[in-house]
Amino acid sequence: MSSLSQLPTFVHVILWLFGLLLLALPILASVCFVLSTQARSRGDEGWQLAWLRASISFAGMTFTSWALLFAAWLVFRSLQQHVPLGPTG
Numbered sequence: 001m002s003s004l005s006q007l008p009t010f011v012h013v014i015l016w017l018f019g020l021l022l023l024a025l026p027i028l029a030s031v032c033f034v035l036s037t038q039a040r041s042r043g044d045e046g047w048q049l050a051w052l053r054a055s056i057s058f059a060g061m062t063f064t065s066w067a068l069l070f071a072a073w074l075v076f077r078s079l080q081q082h083v084p085l086g087p088t089g
Helices: 009-042 045-082
Strands: none
Touching: 009 045
């Protein structure tokens, strides 16, 4: 049996929410970038800069969350090799 299936339900919910966040951040960055280009084509420099800053922020959050996910995976793999998570017998 997988060690992930032994986790409590609330941990599964948190993992699903984190997964949804990982999917939503690049989508939000793309939408903000498109809105920035549309504002630029309209000649609205204020909105263009605002959407561009939002796009950069979402891109940074995407990179950071993916890096944290990779680090958490490395820690999980390390712990899995050294500490048994399930019943030993």
